[in-house]
Amino acid sequence: MSSILNMIVSRLITAKMSAGSRASIVISADNGAIVLPIVPADLPEVSNPQNNETFESVLGTMSVMGTLGLRKVSLKGLLPVDVSKYPYANPLGSTAAEVINFINQCRAKNNAARIVIAYSDGSVYLNMACLINSFEYYIDNVKDYHYCMELLEYRSVSPLGGLVS
Template sequence: MNIVVSANNNEEILVFPVVPTDIELSNPQNNIEFQTINKGTLNLIGDMGLRTLSISSIFPTHNYKWLKTGSSSNGWEYVNFFNKYRIAKLPIRIIITLKDGSEWLNMPCTIESFTYSIMRNEDIKYTLDLKEYKFVKVV
């Protein structure tokens, strides 16, 4: 599995050095529940909501042999990338591919939350929360 993030139409691309063991994608549906006089509770099927993704792992600051090909051992590059695009209020794109090369997720998103801390060995432990971003065309 590989995780790649990009910004500004691939102007800046980063390969995650470590893929977490579990990645959970939430795909909500905005159903509406209401009470009727005779039928009790009804549930109307709504539109799909915005998908969310949470990733927790480490950004290494040492050149380990097990890092993903194309990634960086400078964990601060990743921290700076996410902080830069949060401050700029620009969406990024996350692409997750499976071992066979097939695409599991390709989603433009906003950075909802990014927390990180420095571990004793100076690697950076982080949690990144992303939410789907839909581009709006103004006509």
């Protein structure tokens, strides 16, 4: 999985899609990788909760610091059937059918995935192992697809007892 991801990210970084730094979103898993053809104008917010707890005691309300929770990312966007209709689309982006099939295969095969949001200058906004919690899409009257997906951080446990991201 990581060799496919490294290849795609390196192609995106070396491709001069426009002057300045432009973001790309890559999702990879055991069954391959996709590049979202259109990146939302605003990159997704990354929810990063901390599992703190509060309780009442004879001293009043107390709080106890908890461990970091699982990060969550929600993506909404457009998957054009013909990317040439959109001058701002990533020329290396996957087709709508490739994205939908890839996501559906990941979910059907219970594959964890990895989302990477990287800029063309090489900086990385997000690199997270994840599970695809939900994936919804519909087709509009010009036959382009619109999607909404929620990704939840995935942490696996190694046989030696440690967390692997």
